[in-house]
Amino acid sequence: MTMPEEDTSTTRALRGLESGSPSVRLRAALTVGTAPDPRFVDRLVERCAVEPEFHVREMLTWALTRHSSSRTVPKLIDELRSERAQARSQALHTLSKVGDRHAWPAITRALLTDADDEVARSAWRAAVVLVPAGEKSALAAVLATQLGRGGRETRLSLSRALIALGEVITPTLRAAMADADPRVRLHAIATERLLTDPDAGFESAIEEAKRVVALGGTGQEG
Template sequence: MTTQKQDGPTTRALQGLGDPRPSVRLRAALAVGTSPDPRFVGMLVERCAVETEFHVRDMLTWALTRHPAPVTVPVLVEEVRAERAQARSQALHTLSKIGDRRAWPAITRELLSDADDEVARSAWRAAVVLVPEGEEHELAAVLSTQLGRGERETQLSLSRALVALGDTILPVVHAARTDPDPRVRAHAIATDRLVRDPDSRFEFAIEEAKRVVALGVTGQEG
């Protein structure tokens, strides 16, 4: 329930978050993050779901991270179930920035395979941050089901998420190298090479992997 009496700066910030001018919304989010107040959390999360400007969304996320996790995490966990894709994506992104592992149960298989690429990418990033110790292999197995999905940016996001899990991904990535789908095989080979050489360029790795698949070579390297 919203209190009837709010101080001047609070009222101005609340109004600023909904201002039609991005510069005003940006300043309002900065002000909220500079002086955190639990009364702002709900509105910050609501604004993340509809904000059109990347820089403003980034500032909204920063403002949320400035509030205590026990206040923000339950609201964000509820938001990952929202109907609007941007609401799910931004909530997941913010959870990855907060890094509170109590949010881990909210990272479901459904989110990791969400039909919206931005939601799925945010879920992958959040998952590798929040996964409890000892559950990395199970996460890698779920992530591997998304190999071959989407265009370059989506594939790169998935590869980075897998690489972040370390050597635990090798069995599932190696298994994917023999998948009937050539896109899955190429993505698996490229990811395997990034594990071996994290400094290599993904574009080079994926193009070389496609050539390998075209030649019919799917076995494991060396």
């Protein structure tokens, strides 16, 4: 049986996603996003899990956002259980871009505390986009357990996620400022500084927090 012309085009685009050339894969993802078709969704999600090029992954995510969330969200949620870290992180990243709050229950504590920094960072970003207003305090409490974690980019991502929740994080940060771990205290103090003065900059906030911690303070004096 002869395939309809549109099926031939679909096949060509899907084949392009598997090309050895990043530029071909990028064009294929652009094509798929420009002409959304539910038949593309599974392959787009699968490709996100293994695509090595950042800019291609971003185009894949964009292509997925062009499709119906009723089709994409269940597939992305399935990916959150993958053993492959990239599958989890990219699915979380895409869910944050789709913005469908039906996905909120899938943002589990396990993902928010994932051992892989990229997965955790993606989970934090997705969580602050999807969290219902009534659950912001509970989310802040979970995020606070990650204070002091990782290098600069990880700590900055966490600070940004906490700050995105707004003033609801203040009691949680104040508690963390008295933590026994100086890394936690430093990160909490810096985050509180950024909350009250968004123009301060992360580096400046960290340096100020270091001075406070070095002097044995908690950032709550005065």
